[in-house]
Amino acid sequence: MRILLLDLDSLNPDHMSCYGYHRNTTPNIDRIAAEGVRFENYYTSDAPCAPSRAALMSGRFGIHNGIVGHGGTAADMRREGITRGFRDTLAQESLPAFLRLAGLKTVLFSPFAERHSQWTFYAGFSEIHNTGKCGMESAEEVTPHVLDWIEHHARNDNWFLYVNFWDPHTPYRAPESFGNPFRNDPLPAWITEEVLERHKRKVGPHSARDINMYNNQTNPLYPRHPGEILDMEGLRKMIDGYDCGIRFMDDNIGQLFAALEQQGVMDDLVVIVTADHGENQGQLGIYGEHGTADKGTCRIPMIIRWPGVTRPHVDTGLHYHLDLGPTLAEMLGQPACPSWDGQSYASVLTKGEDCGREYLVLSQCAHVCQRSVRFGDWLYIRTYHDGYHLFPDEMLYNLKEDPHEQHDVAADHLQVRKDAVYYLQQWHDEMMKTMPFDTDPLWTVMKEGGPFHAKGQLKAYCEWLEQSERGHAVETLKRKHPLEFV
Structure with a gap:
C-alpha cells in the first residue's frame, strides 16, 4: 500500500479546471480527478490554516482539540491533563500515527509546524522534512526534495507521503520566469464592473482596497500580488496572480507524477488531493484571504484516486475534511480511533453511494469569530466578532442561486434562519457533551480580545x-x- 497526500494550501476548487473553472489551471490534477472521485461539497470544519490542519491531524473539531485561532490560548492544543498516560492520545490517534500503526512509513514534506508553532502537527510521522521557509517557499523549492525522496524510496512498499505546497497562498509568488499563461483568458464572468464598484466601497481586511489586510501596501518581492483593486485591470492582476500560483504548483505536481511513473509505482498509488482551506476571490467582497467561515474560505477540494476501487465519479454529499481518517480506516480494514469526530465515507469510494451529512458547522476564529451552517442550498453565517468587516450578526446565502455570496437574504427567510440556528445549537450541544472541558474556545478568543488578526x-x-x-x-x-x- 502506497498513499500520496497532496496538501495544497489555500486552493479554492472554483479555480481548478477539474471543478469546472474556465481556465486550464490544474491539468495534472485533472488526470487524477478523471480516474477517481471528486467531492463537490467538501469543507474544512475549522479555518484557517492552523485550526484546519489541527482538526485534520487530530481527527477532532477545533471545539474539542482547542485550536481555533492563530494566537492566544486558542492557538495551542488542549492538554490532556490527569488522564494523560505515558504517551498522549496523538501518539496513537493522530492521522499519521494511525497510519503508522497500520503498517505504513509516514513521511512529511512541510514547513507548517514551524510556521505556526504547531508542533503537534508532527505527531505520528516517522520522517520529517522541513522545506525551510515557514510557508514562504514556492514549488520549485519544494519539488527537488520530494523528487529525491521518490528516487530513493518510492519502490519500497507501505508508505504514506504527505507533501505540502504553498503557491496559492498569499502573497502570490509564482516566479517571474513562469510568465502568465492566462493573460488572454477572460476573468470570472460574475465579477462585472458593477460588482467590482460595489466591492471597492466595502470595508474590512482584504477588501478590494485593502489587499494587504489593513492598507494597500505592496512588496517588491511579490510583483504578482497587488495592494488594491481599482479597476478591471487591477482585478486581472489579482486573479491572474492566484491562478498562476495554482498552475505553477500543478506543473510541479506533474513532475512528481512523472517521477513516480518512472519508478513504476504510479499505477497502483492511492492519490489524495486536498487543501487546508480555500481562498476568497470576491466572495463576500473579500480578495486574497481565507478569513471567514464561508464557502470561499471553508470549501476545499478533495479528489481520491484509489486504483482498483474508485471509478470516475462526482460526489455531491456534505463532508468534513476530518472525515478522511475514519474513511482511510475503513478502507484499510481497521477500526477508527476512539477520539475521532469524523465519519467514514468509504462507501462513496467503493460503491458510489451518497452518505453525506445532513449539515455541516464551520468555524473561523483567527480573522473573525464566526460559526456557519451549511445545509441544503443554504449557508447561514453567525458573526460574534466581525473582524472590522461590519458584517451583521446573521447572514444567509442561497448558494444554488448565489454561489459567490453576493446577496444576503437573511431578512427574507426567517424560517431558514431558525432551522440553521437549531442545527447550530444541536451541534454545539453534542460537542459540549462529548468532551471533558466546559469552555468553548470560540469564547476564549472573544474573552482574550477577539481574533488574533484583528487585534x-x-x-x-x-x-x-x-x-x-x-x-x-x-x-x-x-x-x-x-x-x-x-
Whole structure:
C-alpha cells in the first residue's frame, strides 16, 4: 500500500479546471480527478490554516482539540491533563500515527509546524522534512526534495507521503520566469464592473482596497500580488496572480507524477488531493484571504484516486475534511480511533453511494469569530466578532442561486434562519457533551480580545479608511468596537 497526500494550501476548487473553472489551471490534477472521485461539497470544519490542519491531524473539531485561532490560548492544543498516560492520545490517534500503526512509513514534506508553532502537527510521522521557509517557499523549492525522496524510496512498499505546497497562498509568488499563461483568458464572468464598484466601497481586511489586510501596501518581492483593486485591470492582476500560483504548483505536481511513473509505482498509488482551506476571490467582497467561515474560505477540494476501487465519479454529499481518517480506516480494514469526530465515507469510494451529512458547522476564529451552517442550498453565517468587516450578526446565502455570496437574504427567510440556528445549537450541544472541558474556545478568543488578526489594528485602519474615501464607516466601527479606542 502506497498513499500520496497532496496538501495544497489555500486552493479554492472554483479555480481548478477539474471543478469546472474556465481556465486550464490544474491539468495534472485533472488526470487524477478523471480516474477517481471528486467531492463537490467538501469543507474544512475549522479555518484557517492552523485550526484546519489541527482538526485534520487530530481527527477532532477545533471545539474539542482547542485550536481555533492563530494566537492566544486558542492557538495551542488542549492538554490532556490527569488522564494523560505515558504517551498522549496523538501518539496513537493522530492521522499519521494511525497510519503508522497500520503498517505504513509516514513521511512529511512541510514547513507548517514551524510556521505556526504547531508542533503537534508532527505527531505520528516517522520522517520529517522541513522545506525551510515557514510557508514562504514556492514549488520549485519544494519539488527537488520530494523528487529525491521518490528516487530513493518510492519502490519500497507501505508508505504514506504527505507533501505540502504553498503557491496559492498569499502573497502570490509564482516566479517571474513562469510568465502568465492566462493573460488572454477572460476573468470570472460574475465579477462585472458593477460588482467590482460595489466591492471597492466595502470595508474590512482584504477588501478590494485593502489587499494587504489593513492598507494597500505592496512588496517588491511579490510583483504578482497587488495592494488594491481599482479597476478591471487591477482585478486581472489579482486573479491572474492566484491562478498562476495554482498552475505553477500543478506543473510541479506533474513532475512528481512523472517521477513516480518512472519508478513504476504510479499505477497502483492511492492519490489524495486536498487543501487546508480555500481562498476568497470576491466572495463576500473579500480578495486574497481565507478569513471567514464561508464557502470561499471553508470549501476545499478533495479528489481520491484509489486504483482498483474508485471509478470516475462526482460526489455531491456534505463532508468534513476530518472525515478522511475514519474513511482511510475503513478502507484499510481497521477500526477508527476512539477520539475521532469524523465519519467514514468509504462507501462513496467503493460503491458510489451518497452518505453525506445532513449539515455541516464551520468555524473561523483567527480573522473573525464566526460559526456557519451549511445545509441544503443554504449557508447561514453567525458573526460574534466581525473582524472590522461590519458584517451583521446573521447572514444567509442561497448558494444554488448565489454561489459567490453576493446577496444576503437573511431578512427574507426567517424560517431558514431558525432551522440553521437549531442545527447550530444541536451541534454545539453534542460537542459540549462529548468532551471533558466546559469552555468553548470560540469564547476564549472573544474573552482574550477577539481574533488574533484583528487585534490592535483598528485605529490605523480607520486612518487608512479616511484616506481611501471610506471614512463613512469609521463611526460605525468605533461604535461596534469601542474598546479599540480606549
